[in-house]
Amino acid sequence: MFGKLVHLGFDAILISAVLAGIKRSTGLTPALTQVPNKDVRQLLHTYLEFGEYVFDFAVVIFGRSSSFERRR
Secondary structure (H helix, E strand, O other), X not given: OHHHHHHHHHHHHHHHHHHHHHHXXXXXXXXXXXXXXXXXXXXXXXXXXXXXXXXXXXHHHHHHOOOOOOOO
16 A cells, blocks of 8 residues: 555656656646636645756756766
C-alpha cells in the first residue's frame, strides 16, 4: 500500500513538472479560472507551482552534469 502511494505521488510530481516544461516552452497553461471551487483552484495552483520548482531544480542538476550540454 505504501509503495503504491509513493508511486502515485512520484507520478503526480512528474506530471506537474511536464506541465511546467510545457508552460516554459510554449506559454500554454491549464485554465484554472474555469475551476469553480476556489479551494480546488488554489490547490491546483500550488500543485503547478511545485511542478515549476521541480522543473527548475532538474534544470540546475542537469546543467551541472557533464552528461548534458546546452544548445541554442
